[in-house]
Amino acid sequence: MSQFIFKTNTPEETSIFAEKLASYLAPNDLITLEGDLGAGKTTFTKGLARGLGVSRTVNSPTFTIIKEYKGTTMPFYHMDVYRLEDSFEDLGFDEYFEGNGVTVVEWAHIIEEQLPPHRLAIAIFREGDTNRRVELQPLGDRYVKICEEIFS
Template sequence: MEEFEFITQSADETSILAKRLSEKLTRRDVVTLEGDLGAGKTTFTKALAAGLGIKRNVNSPTFTIIKEYTDGRLPLYHMDVYRLEDADEDLGFDEYFHGEGVSVIEWAHLIEDQLPNERLDIKINYINDSTRKIIITPYGSHYVDLCKELRDESISH
């Protein structure tokens, strides 16, 4: 599986990458986010939401599992499944994955068996206080093309 690696030197650079990604997303796209606590998953999601034109404040849905933001170019379904007690329980994720918006799932490995086969997996690795290594793994040709565009833009900037 092809991976795309990006190094960001600040939260602003991470946000720019997320905004560039958001410009390429279409309805029914699924993005998973993994990384240690404090690695920048919510920062990434906030920038992605801003890139979709969402004006509402985006924060981690830790205790509600799913938050919906519908005021942008596409709806954003932000999921944090970290505190799911029974990952086998059907919570209707499939309805979101096949809905009209973009699904972003933090701690997605906890519901691996419920994720669609075609998706974009993003791992944010903490390097130091300002530097992150972001590894994006596309599953499906749509996501491979999206990653190639993102990489080509990053090279030219």
């Protein structure tokens, strides 16, 4: 399975990388984010949102689980399923995945069984105070192409 690695040394670099990724995304694309608390999942998400033209401030939706934003050409759905009580609880995720926007899911492994098979799985690892290793694993041809273009 292919994997792409991006090293970042500041929150801004992480955000700019995510913003670049956003320019390759289209309606119904799905990005999953894994990583410990403070790894940078929400920082990454904010960059993505900016890249999609979301003007509202994106915060961690810890208590709401799903937040919806308006982007320039499509909606942006931000999910943080960390506090979901039961991994089989279905909050209508499919309607978002098929809702013609871009969806980002923090702590996605919690709802693994409910995720579509094709997605861009991203894991962020803390390697120092402000150093992070971002691992991108594309699941499906479309995401392989996106990664190849970004890293070419």
